[in-house]
Amino acid sequence: MKIPVKSVISKTDVNKLIKKRHAKAKKTAILRKNFRRLNESSTADKVQQDLLDAVSRVQRTTKHFQVTILKEFGTSDIQLVKRTNPTFRLIDFHFRRFDPHLQVNFRYDRRHRKGKASPNHQSQGYN
Numbered sequence: 001m002k003i004p005v006k007s008v009i010s011k012t013d014v015n016k017l018i019k020k021r022h023a024k025a026k027k028t029a030i031l032r033k034n035f036r037r038l039n040e041s042s043t044a045d046k047v048q049q050d051l052l053d054a055v056s057r058v059q060r061t062t063k064h065f066q067v068t069i070l071k072e073f074g075t076s077d078i079q080l081v082k083r084t085n086p087t088f089r090l091i092d093f094h095f096r097r098f099d100p101h102l103q104v105n106f107r108y109d110r111r112h113r114k115g116k117a118s119p120n121h122q123s124q125g126y127n
Contacts, residue, residue, distance in 0.1 A: 062069070
């Protein structure tokens with residue numbers, strides 16, 4: 001490894017410079033190992049090309065689904081947001097699939113949990 005003579009003052013400076021170069025080489029080695037150039041003669045890296053492809057795919061997808069996205073998430077209606085929440089949709093799907101009676105009980109229980117606790121559930125305390 002060549003170290004410029006004019007910039008080096010002492011042996012410790014040389015060691016610091018070597019450590020910096022080693023750290024930089026370790027960081028870039030992973031990228032160089034996983035991503036190779038598309039053409040050896042080209043200057044565009046595969047990483048940059050993949051990023052450009054991903055951005056263009058997202059733009060095409062967004063254009064395609066723009067009406068649906070605005071319809072689902074462009075409103076402040078609370079009922080619509082609850083209906084599109086994936087957790088609630090998953091729970092409702094499983095309850096509807098296995099037992100419709102459970103689904104009714106689950107909704108009933110959720111409504112009553114928001115209210116006051118019943119007298120049997122109050123703390124006994126230490127008197």
